[in-house]
Amino acid sequence: MMKIKKVDLFLTSMKLVQPFRTHQETVADRQSILVKVTDDEGHSGWGEVVAFSSPWYTEETIETAWHMLTEFFIPTIIQGEWKSPREVNEALSRWKRNQMAKAGIEMAVWDLFAKRDSVSLAEYIGGVRKEVKAGIVVSMDSPERMLSTIESRIIEGYERIKVKIDPTNDYEMLKVIKDAYPDIALLADANSAYSLKDVERLKNLDSLKLLMIEQPLAADDIVEHAELQKILSTPVCLDESIVSLHDARNAIKLGSCKVMSIKIGRVGGLANAIDIYNLCEEHDIPVWCGGMLETGISRAFHIALASLPNFTIPGDLSASSRYWEQDVIIPEVVVEHGNVKVPEGPGIGFKVDETFIEQITKRKATFHA
Ligand SMILES: [Mg+2]
Structure with missing residues (x-):
């Protein structure tokens, strides 16, 4: 059983090396929400909300995702005890849509479970x-x-x-x-x-x-x-x-x-x-x-x-x-x-550069169980 003790959200902004143009939108500064989930044994997993700043790709945006995470998704999973990432996914499915916001936190839980088992996510x-x-x-x-x-x-x-x-x-x-x-x-x-x-x-x-x-x-x-x-x-x-x-x-x-x-x-x-x-x-x-x-x-x-x-x-x-x-x-x-x-280290197999993330963070929020 895994208990989530803490969730950190980082709303970040990074400049693309080249602005990316489609017929609907040009993306130059890419905002993201990076999600860190920490369990009661001190393991951490990371996820990412990939919504864009404007709703050109799907209806979600970075700000709608922030709202969904802070008001609904984090409160739904932060007090629970979880047997598997799928259980967390099912708990979130009581809320309608907002797929990218859900994925951001669900991914972090997968990374966390793989790390607890000391195996690569793959x-x-x-x-x-x-x-x-x-x-x-x-x-x-x-x-x-x-x-x-x-x-x-x-x-x-x-x-x-x-x-x-x-x-x-x-x-x-x-x-x-x-x-x-x-x-x-x-x-x-x-x-x-x-x-x-x-x-x-x-x-x-x-x-x-x-x-x-x-x-x-x-x-x-x-x-x-x-x-x-x-x-x-x-x-x-x-x-x-x-x-x-x-x-x-x-x-x-x-x-x-x-x-x-x-x-x-x-x-x-x-x-x-x-x-x-x-x-x-x-x-x-x-x-x-x-x-x-x-x-x-x-x-x-x-x-x-x-x-x-x-x-x-x-x-x-x-x-x-x-x-x-x-x-x-x-x-x-x-x-x-x-x-x-494909990395072989535990979880996503890459080290997350938290010092750099702090530098590119525009807004931060922390939730405790
Ligand atoms: Mg496409």
């Missing part, structure tokens, strides 16, 4: 891979600048490149990239920039033989995605549409996608991410790990998750230096020959 959840394939997301830019960025990434060893598209910037830009690098695994993420009115436009992308097109339609267009997938030969991958196991089940039943991206924050925690992973495996749906412009803490969780055997497609798993001058973990995440090593 091993704790049944991971088998010693290293996972890296992938990179390239910010929207002029075709020339994107090509030069992609060239640098290929030299660094990345074998899977993802670009953001919208109806003003799709076929031509993708064609330029495909012509320059015909063998690269290229995927296009639309972040819901299209509707079924754009079917012809999307159909036109089939000739480019993309690895997949990610989230072309709106998050709640699960039926429309099924219609679209019937028309497209390019596999549709769902991201924003899948925030729960229930969503994943519906998408598979309807044929709304051929691939799924799993992000621990988006689906409300690691337990839910593993449930969705298992469901996809049962239905032969390949999965990969998404990224959230997150710090090394959330990335460490995604590295552990991606060590499960059915993560067959390289995820948005990139080096810390692609995002940050300095990461909050030691050592930082590095990519070698297109791979990231």
